[in-house]
Amino acid sequence: MTRASLDKQPADVAAMFDGTAERYDLMNTLMTGGQDRRWRREVVRAIGARPGERILDLAAGTGTSSVPFAEAGADTVACDFSLGMLRVGVRRQAGVAGLRFVAGDALRLPFADGSFDAVTISFGLRNVADTALALRELRRVTRPGGRLLICEVSHPPNAVLALGHKAHLRYGLPLLARVSSNPDSYHYLAESTLAWPDQAGLARLIQDAGWDGVRWRDLTFGVVALHHAVNPVVKPS
Numbered sequence: 139m140t141r142a143s144l145d146k147q148p149a150d151v152a153a154m155f156d157g158t159a160e161r162y163d164l165m166n167t168l169m170t171g172g173q174d175r176r177w178r179r180e181v182v183r184a185i186g187a188r189p190g191e192r193i194l195d196l197a198a199g200t201g202t203s204s205v206p207f208a209e210a211g212a213d214t215v216a217c218d219f220s221l222g223m224l225r226v227g228v229r230r231q232a233g234v235a236g237l238r239f240v241a242g243d244a245l246r247l248p249f250a251d252g253s254f255d256a257v258t259i260s261f262g263l264r265n266v267a268d269t270a271l272a273l274r275e276l277r278r279v280t281r282p283g284g285r286l287l288i289c290e291v292s293h294p295p296n297a298v299l300a301l302g303h304k305a306h307l308r309y310g311l312p313l314l315a316r317v318s319s320n321p322d323s324y325h326y327l328a329e330s331t332l333a334w335p336d337q338a339g340l341a342r343l344i345q346d347a348g349w350d351g352v353r354w355r356d357l358t359f360g361v362v363a364l365h366h367a368v369n370p371v372v373k374p375s
């Protein structure tokens with residue numbers, strides 16, 4: 139299997155997820171000890187999708203993160219650049235009304251300006267080669283006043299927990315990798331999490347991309363964080 143490195147070459151990242159697509163959801167649950175389900179419930183609550191809204195779930199993979207928005211009655215687009223993930227998603231979520239899978243790159247989204255009421259990305263932004271550009275693209279396709287929700291791995295603010303978390307990433311995950319049938323995913327998760335900005339650092343990137351009202355909430359002691367923001371409404375002068 140292709141192993142993506144920290145320069146996150148799009149072809150390597152897409153190939154890595156193509157290779158893991160069939161087992162992705164199961165691996166996710168195993169790697170997070172089942173916490174992923176709770177995190178997803180928090181994302182759904184935070185987005186507050188309403189019937190008739192248009193929602194983009196970027197880097198949606200197999201669509202597991204997208205289904206609840208469609209089930210809430212929103213017109214939902216699950217977009218990803220891994221055709222392997224999309225194929226599994228189309229098959230697994232075949233009966234879900236209001237959910238559409240679209241192939242597209244976060245750095246050049248195939249949607250018109252202001253197409254969505256809300257945009258969200260779960261465990262995807264960390265994998266994109268240019269975070270700032272992806273945040274600007276997300277803003278471009280969001281209507282003025284529309285909302286952004288990012289669910290991503292992060293760093294516990296408590297110093298003791300932070301040490302334990304780093305030790306788990308540096309030594310625990312590589313150990314798990316040794317007994318896993320998919321060691322590259324464990325190594326990549328560890329490396330990419332260690333290199334990812336903390337909550338305040340990501341908030342600055344979001345703000346620099348032009349979003350307003352940036353705030354975040356920690357989940358599981360900050361191992362994961364939800365960042366919220368709003369696309370400003372520019373008033374005519």
Ligand SMILES: C[S@@+](CC[C@H](N)C(=O)[O-])C[C@H]1O[C@@H](n2cnc3c(N)ncnc32)[C@H](O)[C@@H]1O
Pocket residue numbers: 148151152155166196197198199200201202203217218219220223242243244245259260261262265266267
């Ligand atoms: C860890 S998975 C997350 C999938 C899903 N959001 C979830 O929560 O289960 C990350 C996804 O990001 C996608 N991805 C990474 N870079 C991307 C890009 N530049 N454009 C679109 N998708 C991208 C990968 O193909 C992969 O499916």
